[in-house]
Amino acid sequence: MSTNPFGVQNPEHVNPEYIARNFVEMQTDFPRLKELGNTFIHGARGTGKSMLLRSLEPRVMILQAKAEKLKDLPFVAVHVPLRTTDFGAPEFNRFKGYAVNAIGEHLLVMHVVLRVAQLLDSFSGEISQISATRFRERFEELFNVAGGSVANDTDTETSHEGSPFRSVAETCEMDIFRVRQFLVRQPFRNADPDYAGALAGFLDFLIPLAREVKRLDGVPNVPLFVMLDDADNLSIPLQRVLNSWVSTRSTGDICLKVTTQLAYATMRTLDNRIIESPHDYAEVNLTAVYTASSDTYSRRLHEIVTKRLRNSDILSSVDEFFPLDTAQEERLHAIAADIVAKHVEINLSSEDQVGSARSRDEARRYTVPTFMREIAGSSKSAHTYSYAGFRSLVDLSSGVVRWFLEPASRMYDRVISEGLGDPGTVTEIPVSIQDAVIKDWSAEFLEPLTRQTTEISDTQTDLSEGIESLHADGHETVLYEQLRNLIEGLGRLFRGKLLDANASEQRVFSVVLRDRPKPELERVLSLGVRLGYLQRSDYAAKEALGGRRPRYILARRLGPHYKLDISGYAAHLSIMSRDLEVAMRNPGDFVKARLRQDGSADSQFSLDLDGDRLEHSDN
Known part of the structure; x- marks a missing residue:
């Protein structure tokens, strides 16, 4: 039986031979x-x-x-x-x-x-x-x-x-x-x-x-x-x-x-x-x-996986080893073709180069949201969105190599334990196992925040003194609870946007702050970045000449838990700090207020994440 090619080991404890065999130069710097x-x-x-x-x-x-x-x-x-x-x-x-x-x-x-x-x-x-x-x-x-x-x-x-x-x-x-x-x-x-x-x-x-x-x-x-x-x-x-x-x-x-x-x-x-x-x-x-540099990251991760498969004498290509859900892919292609066709019909000039590019852009933006609304529209639907496939696993890893290797390692072990692989080797991870592992792996990411909110801190650091260090913040029960609420609010809000067929931007995965956050919110956001729940980048604000605003991107690892579209580039929402302060304390109120603000004047949306359905009512 071949060894698990995706086993994650502490880099401090592995020998030089392991590093020389598995290391791939990941970035241009x-x-x-x-x-x-x-x-x-x-x-x-x-x-x-x-x-x-x-x-x-x-x-x-x-x-x-x-x-x-x-x-x-x-x-x-x-x-x-x-x-x-x-x-x-x-x-x-x-x-x-x-x-x-x-x-x-x-x-x-x-x-x-x-x-x-x-x-x-x-x-x-x-x-x-x-x-x-x-x-x-x-x-x-x-x-x-x-x-x-x-x-x-x-x-x-x-x-x-x-x-x-x-x-x-x-x-x-x-x-x-x-x-x-x-x-x-x-x-x-x-x-x-x-x-x-x-x-x-x-x-x-x-x-x-x-x-x-x-x-x-x-x-x-x-x-x-x-x-x-x-x-x-x-x-x-x-x-x-x-x-x-x-x-x-x-x-x-x-x-x-x-x-x-x-x-x-x-x-x-x-x-x-x-x-x-x-x-x-x-x-x-x-x-x-x-x-x-997502394309660079994807290529380097492809090199890492290829090298690990070869080191374990597995001859499958990366895409063969992590297959897609073929039925879902066929339906997505059909939806994309329908979106392009409708766009061509509406825009008579679509035959030119600009029109064709616009049609492809429309398909990229609305294909997956359309499909997700389709399978969420009926409570009798047994189909759930599949996050299987190498490209999807790359997106889920959010630029963190270990976040690819950990679920891949679990998938491999489950194939072995269930006796689904060929004797002595594994040639692919079935879609059903990919999806089962991804679902559990995504949901458990929030467990540390939930545990922290139920524990009584042994040592409470005075927040007015600022952030001491990573290990000191580990005792800040209040910070963890506020971060948990903030993540919950963002995840549910992004799901609501995805299910809103009238929204111009349905694939949302980040927020841009339009004003300077207060110290309390800044501490929570910084903790989220350090723990990997959020990624921070700068966004050039259109309303301010030469100005840049902080952009906070939800870790795509959380996508399956909140049933979001994790593929490719997603839009952002402009938001005020006071809105995120509401989310830190009451994510439900934050989601309702923001969806009401962004929705049409005569519609309201009620989310049922567990049942995965959308209720729509006209006033």
């Missing part, structure tokens, strides 16, 4: 990440940030035949995951001012050096013992100056046996453990003791050590790429520390590649300066790239 400079890479969870960073690791690049040895690489990149358990723990909040800055920076430095030492140890066969020993001695010298003591960690004679890099890694591990013990034991002390450990910094420790890395005889004489993954897991004081590193512009020795999940709270340094692009860093927003 990828070469910028390889340039000598500091770069912030933003993107929602699942957009492939970690996989992107790990593809730059030396072992992966060598496996991809971009070099034969470490010495031949254009740069040396080390991946440093910034886990919540390491840097988002509550003990950091017990310290204020200089203490948290100094101890936090030291802890961050030790994590970086630990990963550097582990990387060099894995290539110790290509580095001479003399060169490696010189590196260890330089580390010990700097560590002692910083207030640490290597001699007290282990027996010196024993520690110098084997790889010098392993000795450095062990020293870093022990020091990280000591610092964490100091922090977690503070609540149990009657008085705060002085911190007596090392205090290593960026300029006086990490930069000199990076220069020593360049001197190693088996390593290219190039800046060290330090790839800090999920930096919004850092507390705000540590984000300021990291920004201070960026502001030094020490890219001749260290280039910082920093990823965030759209929740990086500040761009200020320790001395309150703001780091700015492009002088201090370059910036890439993966979510914006995928949203704006």
